[in-house]
Amino acid sequence: MYRPKIKVIDCTIRDGGLMNKSNFSLELVRNVYKAVCASGADVVELGYRNSKKMFSVDEYGPWRFCDEEDLARVVEGIKSDKTKIAIMQDAHKAVPEDLLPKEKSVVDMVRVATYVKDIDKAIKLANNAVEKGYDATINIMSISVAIERELDEALQQIEEETKISACYIVDSFGALYSEDIDFYVDKYKKYLKNKEIGVHCHNHQQLAFANTIAGIIRGANYLDGTLYGLGRAAGNCPLELLMSFLKNPKFDIRPLLETIEKDILPLREKICWGYAIPYMITGILNMHPQVAMTLLTKSEDNPEKNDYLKFYEKLTAEQTED
Amino acid sequence: MYRPKIKVIDCTIRDGGLMNKSNFSLELVRNVYKAVCASGADVVELGYRNSKKMFSVDEYGPWRFCDEEDLARVVEGIKSDKTKIAIMQDAHKAVPEDLLPKEKSVVDMVRVATYVKDIDKAIKLANNAVEKGYDATINIMSISVAIERELDEALQQIEEETKISACYIVDSFGALYSEDIDFYVDKYKKYLKNKEIGVHCHNHQQLAFANTIAGIIRGANYLDGTLYGLGRAAGNCPLELLMSFLKNPKFDIRPLLETIEKDILPLREKICWGYAIPYMITGILNMHPQVAMTLLTKSEDNPEKNDYLKFYEKLTAEQTED
Numbered sequence: 001m002y003r004p005k006i007k008v009i010d011c012t013i014r015d016g017g018l019m020n021k022s023n024f025s026l027e028l029v030r031n032v033y034k035a036v037c038a039s040g041a042d043v044v045e046l047g048y049r050n051s052k053k054m055f056s057v058d059e060y061g062p063w064r065f066c067d068e069e070d071l072a073r074v075v076e077g078i079k080s081d082k083t084k085i086a087i088m089q090d091a092h093k094a095v096p097e098d099l100l101p102k103e104k105s106v107v108d109m110v111r112v113a114t115y116v117k118d119i120d121k122a123i124k125l126a127n128n129a130v131e132k133g134y135d136a137t138i139n140i141m142s143i144s145v146a147i148e149r150e151l152d153e154a155l156q157q158i159e160e161e162t163k164i165s166a167c168y169i170v171d172s173f174g175a176l177y178s179e180d181i182d183f184y185v186d187k188y189k190k191y192l193k194n195k196e197i198g199v200h201c202h203n204h205q206q207l208a209f210a211n212t213i214a215g216i217i218r219g220a221n222y223l224d225g226t227l228y229g230l231g232r233a234a235g236n237c238p239l240e241l242l243m244s245f246l247k248n249p250k251f252d253i254r255p256l257l258e259t260i261e262k263d264i265l266p267l268r269e270k271i272c273w274g275y276a277i278p279y280m281i282t283g284i285l286n287m288h289p290q291v292a293m294t295l296l297t298k299s300e301d302n303p304e305k306n307d308y309l310k311f312y313e314k315l316t317a318e319q320t321e322d
Numbered sequence: 323m324y325r326p327k328i329k330v331i332d333c334t335i336r337d338g339g340l341m342n343k344s345n346f347s348l349e350l351v352r353n354v355y356k357a358v359c360a361s362g363a364d365v366v367e368l369g370y371r372n373s374k375k376m377f378s379v380d381e382y383g384p385w386r387f388c389d390e391e392d393l394a395r396v397v398e399g400i401k402s403d404k405t406k407i408a409i410m411q412d413a414h415k416a417v418p419e420d421l422l423p424k425e426k427s428v429v430d431m432v433r434v435a436t437y438v439k440d441i442d443k444a445i446k447l448a449n450n451a452v453e454k455g456y457d458a459t460i461n462i463m464s465i466s467v468a469i470e471r472e473l474d475e476a477l478q479q480i481e482e483e484t485k486i487s488a489c490y491i492v493d494s495f496g497a498l499y500s501e502d503i504d505f506y507v508d509k510y511k512k513y514l515k516n517k518e519i520g521v522h523c524h525n526h527q528q529l530a531f532a533n534t535i536a537g538i539i540r541g542a543n544y545l546d547g548t549l550y551g552l553g554r555a556a557g558n559c560p561l562e563l564l565m566s567f568l569k570n571p572k573f574d575i576r577p578l579l580e581t582i583e584k585d586i587l588p589l590r591e592k593i594c595w596g597y598a599i600p601y602m603i604t605g606i607l608n609m610h611p612q613v614a615m616t617l618l619t620k621s622e623d624n625p626e627k628n629d630y631l632k633f634y635e636k637l638t639a640e641q642t643e644d
Contacts, residue, residue: 177567178500178535205563206525206551210532213500228599229528240599241527244606245499257630260599265628274597277550277562277582284566306587308579 002248005221007042010239011200012264013063014045014088015224015231019271022047023061028263029074032227035259037080039243040250043109045086046074050093071106084108084135091115091122102133109135113170116146119154123161130163137222139168139200143184144175144286155191166196166222171211174204174234174279175286178214185218198222201237203229204283206275208237213245227256228264230271233289234279272296277308285315324570327543329364332561333522334586335385336367336410337546337553341593344369345383350585351396354549357581359402361565362572365431367408368396372415393428406430406457413437413444424455431457435492438468441476445483452485459544461490461522465506466497466608477513488518488544493533496526496556496601497608500536507540520544523559525551526605528597530559535567549578550586552593555611556601594618599630607637 012032013024029046036044047063055064062070066087075085085107089098091114099110110129114122122138129136138158140146158167169184176184181199188197199215199222201208212223225239240260243251278292295311334354335346351368358366369385377386384392388409397407407429411421413436421432432451436444444460451458460480462468480489491506498506503521510519521537521544523530534545547561562582565573600614617633 178532179539203528206528206531206560209528210500210535213532217501229597238528238597238602241602241606244602245527254631254634257599257603257634261628261630275551275560277579280560280563280566281579284563306583308583309576312576312579 002246003216003221004248005196006216006246006248007196007222008239008243008246008251009043009045009086009198009222009224010036010041010226011045011224011236012036012226012230012239014047015226015236016271016273017047017061017063018232019230019273021060022064024063026070026073029063030078031259031263033074034078035227035255036239037078037083038255039239039252040248041083041239041243043084043086045088045111046071047087048094049087049089049098049110051095051098053095054093066107068100068105075106079106086111088113088139089125089129091118091125094125096125096128099129099132099134107134109137111137111139113139113141115141116150116154119157123157126162126164136162136164137166137168137198138162138164139170139198141170142172142288143169144171144173144180152187152191155188159191159193159195164195166198167192168198168200168222168224169215169220170200171202173286173288174202174207174283176201176211177207178211181211181214182218185215185220189219196221198224200224202232202283202289203234203236203275204279204289208235209241209245212237212242228260230264230267230273233273233293234275234283235273278311281308281312281315285319287315291315324568325538325543326570327518328538328568328570329544330561330565330568330573331365331367331408331520331544331546332358332363332548333367333546333558334358334548334552334561336369337548337558338593338595339369339383339385340554341552341595343382344386346385348392348395351385352400353581353585355396356400357549357577358561359400359405360577361561361574362570363405363561363565365406365408367410367433368393369409370416371409371411371420371432373417373420375417376415388429390422390427397428401428408433410435410461411447411451413440413447416447418447418450421451421454421456429456431459433459433461435461435463437463438472438476441479445479448484448486458484458486459488459490459520460484460486461492461520463492464494464610465491466493466495466502474509474513477510481513481515481517486517488520489514490520490522490544490546491537491542492522493524495608495610496524496529496605498523498533499529500533503533503536504540507537507542511541518543520546522546524554524605524611525556525558525597526601526611530557531563531567534559534564550582552586552589552595555595555615556597556605557595600633603630603634603637607641609637613637
């Protein structure tokens with residue numbers, strides 16, 4: 001009934017870190033890591049390995065950089081052989097030399113996030129990771145605004161110039177419907193003969209889980225999820241739903257339920273993720289959610305915070321300006 | 323690009339009334355009615371027409387009974403010819419004589435909700451409505467636990483014995499995946515040669531909107547939604563998302579955004595709907611959400627309210643008892 005080739009990747013700390021500048025406590029990261037390992041997920045992504053030249057260490061927490069000594073503190077006494085450890089490098093915000101040779105690191109997989117325009121940088125970073133002994137993926141962000149000819153060319157390059165395990169469809173804007181997922185998976189299949197296809201979805205239109213299922217049905221085998229959907233803006237595909245759907249007996253959602261209750265729910269006092277009308281509006285308009293995040297994080301007494309109609313009319317007016 | 327045959331039905335007040343015993347203020351119901359009419363929705367359902375012999379008028383609000391004089395107060399000065407008015411009768415909790423002849427009522431459509439086992443009662447109520455001049459539908463609830471032979475027989479009866487406009491797939495438990503929707507739409511099509519198919523989804527697994535889209539792709543033309551998903555337990559398909567997806571130029575989401583902000587969001591102080599782990603658990607276990615609703619409405623200081631693991635283990639233990 002289940003498909004053994006499917007790999008489930010938890011990216012709670014990494015994507016959730018976009019909501020709090022990666023300022024999670026070590027204890028929380030350890031708890032999440034432990035629970036995700038116990039659940040049988042294939043991969044857990046613990047943050048970004050981005051450059052300290054491009055992010056201030058005073059402003060951003062440790063999981064924006066994932067120094068090896070910080071990762072060692074996370075896994076100490078927990079380390080599981082079944083669940084691989086991933087970090088993410090942003091193609092435009094990371095450098096190859098920040099990656100040690102694999103044998104000197106607890107990391108197993110490097111995921112390179114990129115816009116189509118930065119594909120050459122991404123390929124360089126991905127090849128650097130593979131040469132140093134890591135498993136690597138390339139995750140093409142904001143795919144719903146990619147120019148199709150450029151995307152096709154990028155996929156062709158990825159096929160010819162890299163040895164990555166998987167290439168992702170990343171719906172950063174939460175703008176895609178299931179038929180769009182079908183379209184992109186088919187396109188990826190056409191170009192990528194020897195690589196798996198991944199899907200990373202956002203929940204602006206409450207479709208993150210559904211679009212992940214659509215990806216599965218169409219042939220994607222690398223699936224991203226986060227605990228209780230924690231992630232940028234409306235968040236991601238909830239890992240607990242995904243794992244329950246997959247039916248693979250190696251998965252156990254019970255450790256996830258426990259850490260959601262103890263570690264994730266309390267975060268809601270400070271971080272607002274999940275479906276909200278401003279995110280829905282950027283989703284249906286196929287726009288980056290930053291403008292909605294700014295609206296929602298304005299001070300509580302801002303009278304415009306909940307003026308949805310005004311927000312919608314402002315964005316649609318901007319989109320239709322000459 | 324859009325399919326003109328599709329009808330959008332708002333059931334905010336009716337399904338939302340399951341969360342507050344139909345105790346909405348007249349002002350709120352008027353605001354919702356006005357906004358839904360302005361949005362161009364085809365039908366707005368204003369509540370139940372259930373029997374006062376089976377529900378206490380002291381305990382339940384007016385929208386559990388939808389007396390004609392109450393409905394007249396709702397529509398006064400607003401009444402739109404484009405948006406029809408529906409009420410719901412529960413097959414096991416309503417009586418034919420509570421329905422006046424159509425010409426004495428503002429109601430256009432009677433939707434009969436039923437379990438498969440009560441199909442004969444439902445047919446009686448639906449035929450009563452048609453005879454009195456109303457448009458009628460039959461909405462088969464809890465379909466994910468229907469015994470297939472009984473469901474087939476019910477569909478055959480509906481085809482032969484009624485003149486309803488549409489028959490609904492109602493995923494009361496939020497347990498269905500898109501492939502299940504495909505299965506049920508195909509089954510309905512097989513039996514119902516002269517009736518439209520409707521989908522009414524719940525969001526326990528964040529699939530209400532996605533499953534509604536799955537229904538559309540497979541051929542369903544009657545689609546239920548509610549403002550901001552307000553409805554029992556995890557709620558319903560959000561009307562604002564559905565209408566935005568449909569692309570029919572007759573629809574306008576702006577009045578919906580305004581009433582969500584002004585009328586629906588404030589309800590969250592008293593009513594807890596939307597995705598939550600206890601609802602997710604009843605969804606994946608294909609169970610009625612009542613047990614999760616009870617857990618979540620227990621007093622705030624109940625230490626077990628958020629003990630998700632214990633709740634999950636209790637329900638799975640019950641399901642596997644000899």
